[in-house]
Each structure stands twice: as C-alpha cells, then as structure tokens.
Amino acid sequence: MSFLYNITIQASGLVLKGIAPFNEKIKKGVLGRKETFSILKQNIEKTDKTLWFHCASLGEYEQGLPVFKALRAHYKNHIIVLSFFSPSGYDIRKNSPIADVVVYLPLDSKKNAVTFLNIVKPELTVFVKYDIWPNILTELKNRGLRAILISAAFRKNQSYFKFYGHFFKKALFAFEYIFTQNESSKKLLESINYKNVSVSGDTRFDRVSSQLKLDNNLPFIQDFKDTKLCVVAGSTWPEGERFLSNFINTHNDLDVKYIIAPHNIKTGEILNLKSSLHCKTVLYSEKSNNNLKEAKVFIVDTIGILSKIYNYANIAYVGGALGNTGLHNTLEPAVFGIPIIIGNNHSKFPEAASMISHGGMFSISNQTEFNNSLNKLIKNETFRLQSGRKNLQYIKENRGAVIQIVNYLRI
Structure with a gap:
C-alpha cells in the first residue's frame, strides 16, 4: 500500500x-x-x-x-x-x-x-x-x-x-x-x-460563539434592511439560487428584504443571478450609487463579511446541500438565534441532523418544500422566534472544545 x-x-x-x-x-x-x-x-x-x-x-x-x-x-x-x-x-x-x-x-x-x-x-x-x-x-x-x-x-x-x-x-x-x-x-x-x-x-462552536463578542455592525446592510424582515441566503449555489429567485419573483406581496451571498462571485454568474430577479436588486459593488432602502434584494459580490451579515437576518438559507458541493457553515447563522433552511444532502454534517431534530433547521429538496418552509417562517412570528432560539441553545450546549484542548497542552 x-x-x-x-x-x-x-x-x-x-x-x-x-x-x-x-x-x-x-x-x-x-x-x-x-x-x-x-x-x-x-x-x-x-x-x-x-x-x-x-x-x-x-x-x-x-x-x-x-x-x-x-x-x-x-x-x-x-x-x-x-x-x-x-x-x-x-x-x-x-x-x-x-x-x-x-x-x-x-x-x-x-x-x-x-x-x-x-x-x-x-x-x-x-x-x-x-x-x-x-x-x-x-x-x-x-x-x-x-x-x-x-x-x-x-x-x-x-x-x-x-x-x-x-x-x-x-x-x-x-x-x-x-x-x-x-x-x-x-x-x-x-x-x-x-x-x-x-x-x-467541535471547536467551531467556540469559534462562532466568539462572533457575538465582535462588532458585527455593517451600516450599509442596516440601510438596506431598514425595519423590514430579512432573509439572508449564505454561500449559495445555482440550484439554491433558482429556488430563491422563483420565491422572490412569485411573492412580491411580502414586505421582506433578501440578501444573497453566492459562494462563487464570478462576474457572469452574479449578473445571471441579478437578471433572474424581477425586482429592484443592488450588488455590493454598486451600493454607493444606489438608494439601498429602495432595493428588495442585495447581492453580496465580495467575500469576508457573511458572518457579520447574519447578524441582520431573521431567517437564513445556507447553500451547498441541494447539490454535491457539501453543506456550508450553518453554525454561523445559528449563533444569532435564527431558523435555518438547507437542502437535503446533509448526511455528512452531524450538526445539521442535530439542529433539524431540535426544531431549528428545516431540510428541503424541491421548490414546493422551500416555498412552504420559508412562507411559514416569514408569516408565523412565534414559530420563527422559537425555532431560532433552539439553534442558539444548541450552540451554547456544545461549546467548550477549546478549553479541553488547551488544558491537554497545559498552556
């Protein structure tokens, strides 16, 4: 061998x-x-x-x-x-x-x-x-x-x-x-x-918990969100973006803002996503030339700020599990106490199974399931808040890995 x-x-x-x-x-x-x-x-x-x-x-x-x-x-x-x-x-x-x-x-x-x-x-x-x-x-x-x-x-x-x-x-x-x-x-x-x-x-629980101690303020995101309910879709891939676009385009009556942070920020793919949306959409790279309050969708065509953006979310969708690319980090939004929607290909991610069983995460496999889950979270405030609190509690219960490792190393 x-x-x-x-x-x-x-x-x-x-x-x-x-x-x-x-x-x-x-x-x-x-x-x-x-x-x-x-x-x-x-x-x-x-x-x-x-x-x-x-x-x-x-x-x-x-x-x-x-x-x-x-x-x-x-x-x-x-x-x-x-x-x-x-x-x-x-x-x-x-x-x-x-x-x-x-x-x-x-x-x-x-x-x-x-x-x-x-x-x-x-x-x-x-x-x-x-x-x-x-x-x-x-x-x-x-x-x-x-x-x-x-x-x-x-x-x-x-x-x-x-x-x-x-x-x-x-x-x-x-x-x-x-x-x-x-x-x-x-x-x-x-x-x-x-x-x-x-x-x-998992040391990631300690990592994401430390995010709450940081300054997570992003004034331009606050300007965009205003006082509206906000759905943040993080690390998205085309298959999930299609679900999002279809939902946004067919639910114009909802007084909701959407932030989409694609995993790949290639210009062509970003422009395709923007063109698929039938509402006022602004890119991060265009934010200085637009009135953000007037936009319904904000597309993040940059890297490094998603963990802070989740601070403004009321609901999150995390990409990767609708295809074969692997589920992206769901603990980052969970620490802010919000419910999360993911795809159904998450068998290699035990934290997803745990949050689903706790009732803070929802797995979908098609457009209808996506629409139903997102609609319920948007329209049922009590259900949305309770689901989010379950995710935060899950994070709190699983902290402490770093202390054990540091104690072993005697530092």
Missing part, C-alpha cells in the same frame, strides 16, 4: 501540472506549492522555534482558529507556520494575523516530507479535522515531534478502519492525541486500538 500510495502521489503531481493551464484553481495550487520551500527558508532561521498548523481549506481554518489564537497568545516567541492544501483557504487567509508564515502544503511525497520538516522543525503540529497525510505524519513521528488532531470526525467506511488500510491507519498513530467531535469517531479509533482519544466536541 505504501508503494502504491507514493506512486499515486507522484502521478498526481504530474496530472495536476498537466491540468493546471486549463483550471484556475488547480493552477494556483501548482504554482503556490512550487514556492513553499523558498518561502519557508526566507522566513525561518535554523535557531527559530516553531509551531505548525495545517488546514485543508478555509472551513478547517475557521474551525481551528480558537485553538490557534490560544497557542499564538502563549507561544509569543515562536514562529507560527500555517499551511493549506486548497487555494480557497490560502487565498483568503494568506495574511492571517495568527501566523508568521503561510504556505501551501507540498504534495505528500517522502522527499517533500523530509524537506518540509528539515526547514520547519515544529515543536508542536496541529492538524484540523482531516487532511491526514501519511508520509508527513510518519516523518513527524520518526523525529519524535509532537502532533495532535483536533475536531476529528471519522466514518466507518474510511480506509483507516478497513482490513487493507494499515498504511493509512499507521498515520493516525503519529498523533500523540486525537480530539474527536463525537462519540462514534472515538469508538472507531478505539476499534483499531488507538487509545489516546477523547470527545472534545
């Missing part, structure tokens, strides 16, 4: 280079990984003490951020290296204040693992949730370097728990301790005789 894995990694590198000219996202990753070692060498001296945080993408970064902040505050004299595998994480957080150096993780070949760790030499490595790379982790263990995995979530169909998965299973044992999101993940680890594990919960 080790031989096959290493051949696959080498082949993947060649394939990615071949595809790169035709795919902008892959191209960014290929070019970024070429610079990783030179960036590290320019920023790390041989005498520096370092910590290393690794995240697959932006979601895992947000998940790990409360722990990263705690470590940053304690290890003030250490160089902190933050790595991403995905361009969507790197592009948005390449200037993250919790890190001194931000790079793409090189492909997981044995040679790259040795080179990376020869430069970084981390006293402590923190991986978030998954993105478990066997060669890098094995090299960490061989050097006696500490590594932990936080907010881990496992499924029984993963190779770690199959008879043929010894090579990948071995990578898990490179972690000195694993903090899981749930009891089922803990039991799966124990089934392969991994004992240094505990259920800490």
Whole structure:
C-alpha cells in the first residue's frame, strides 16, 4: 500500500501540472506549492522555534482558529507556520494575523516530507479535522515531534478502519492525541486500538460563539434592511439560487428584504443571478450609487463579511446541500438565534441532523418544500422566534472544545 500510495502521489503531481493551464484553481495550487520551500527558508532561521498548523481549506481554518489564537497568545516567541492544501483557504487567509508564515502544503511525497520538516522543525503540529497525510505524519513521528488532531470526525467506511488500510491507519498513530467531535469517531479509533482519544466536541462552536463578542455592525446592510424582515441566503449555489429567485419573483406581496451571498462571485454568474430577479436588486459593488432602502434584494459580490451579515437576518438559507458541493457553515447563522433552511444532502454534517431534530433547521429538496418552509417562517412570528432560539441553545450546549484542548497542552 505504501508503494502504491507514493506512486499515486507522484502521478498526481504530474496530472495536476498537466491540468493546471486549463483550471484556475488547480493552477494556483501548482504554482503556490512550487514556492513553499523558498518561502519557508526566507522566513525561518535554523535557531527559530516553531509551531505548525495545517488546514485543508478555509472551513478547517475557521474551525481551528480558537485553538490557534490560544497557542499564538502563549507561544509569543515562536514562529507560527500555517499551511493549506486548497487555494480557497490560502487565498483568503494568506495574511492571517495568527501566523508568521503561510504556505501551501507540498504534495505528500517522502522527499517533500523530509524537506518540509528539515526547514520547519515544529515543536508542536496541529492538524484540523482531516487532511491526514501519511508520509508527513510518519516523518513527524520518526523525529519524535509532537502532533495532535483536533475536531476529528471519522466514518466507518474510511480506509483507516478497513482490513487493507494499515498504511493509512499507521498515520493516525503519529498523533500523540486525537480530539474527536463525537462519540462514534472515538469508538472507531478505539476499534483499531488507538487509545489516546477523547470527545472534545467541535471547536467551531467556540469559534462562532466568539462572533457575538465582535462588532458585527455593517451600516450599509442596516440601510438596506431598514425595519423590514430579512432573509439572508449564505454561500449559495445555482440550484439554491433558482429556488430563491422563483420565491422572490412569485411573492412580491411580502414586505421582506433578501440578501444573497453566492459562494462563487464570478462576474457572469452574479449578473445571471441579478437578471433572474424581477425586482429592484443592488450588488455590493454598486451600493454607493444606489438608494439601498429602495432595493428588495442585495447581492453580496465580495467575500469576508457573511458572518457579520447574519447578524441582520431573521431567517437564513445556507447553500451547498441541494447539490454535491457539501453543506456550508450553518453554525454561523445559528449563533444569532435564527431558523435555518438547507437542502437535503446533509448526511455528512452531524450538526445539521442535530439542529433539524431540535426544531431549528428545516431540510428541503424541491421548490414546493422551500416555498412552504420559508412562507411559514416569514408569516408565523412565534414559530420563527422559537425555532431560532433552539439553534442558539444548541450552540451554547456544545461549546467548550477549546478549553479541553488547551488544558491537554497545559498552556
């Protein structure tokens, strides 16, 4: 398995280079990984003490951020290296204040693992949730370097728990301790005789709770919303945007404002969305030239402000689960105590199942179900407020993962 894995990694590198000219996202990753070692060498001296945080993408970064902040505050004299595998994480957080150096993780070949760790030499490595790379982790263990995995979530169909998965299973044992999101993940680890594990919960609950301590005011959103009921659709994809457009176009009688924040903000897709709406619609990029109070729909063609926008929502729709892209962050709106509508493809997201069972989230699969759910939440104030409070209570009940991790690390 080790031989096959290493051949696959080498082949993947060649394939990615071949595809790169035709795919902008892959191209960014290929070019970024070429610079990783030179960036590290320019920023790390041989005498520096370092910590290393690794995240697959932006979601895992947000998940790990409360722990990263705690470590940053304690290890003030250490160089902190933050790595991403995905361009969507790197592009948005390449200037993250919790890190001194931000790079793409090189492909997981044995040679790259040795080179990376020869430069970084981390006293402590923190991986978030998954993105478990066997060669890098094995090299960490061989050097006696500490590594932990936080907010881990496992499924029984993963190779770690199959008879043929010894090579990948071995990578898990490179972690000195694993903090899981749930009891089922803990039991799966124990089934392969991994004992240094505990259920800490998901650090995202701590992350989103901290949002309430920030200044979430956005005057232009307040101008747009005015005194009206507001539906915020966050991280939307075309399939969900069609439901939204149809609802808005056929319910002109409702005195409601709508904010749509697409996941992809490509100009063509934004203009298509705008043209599908038969009412006064303003883009974020056009806000200074429009009277926002007169608009019914506000389209957010920028990134980085959605978590604050949810502060103005009375109802949220979160995209990703109508297609196969994966449900986006539902905890961000939940912390503001509002009900949430999502698609029906959410089996890999336990927080969705929990909020649905608690009565604060509603899963839909077609236009009729979407219309019925949104209509009920708009027109029944008591039902809307009760549903939202259930989501906030769920957030409050699941905080505390960061404290457990920090206590383990004794900082």
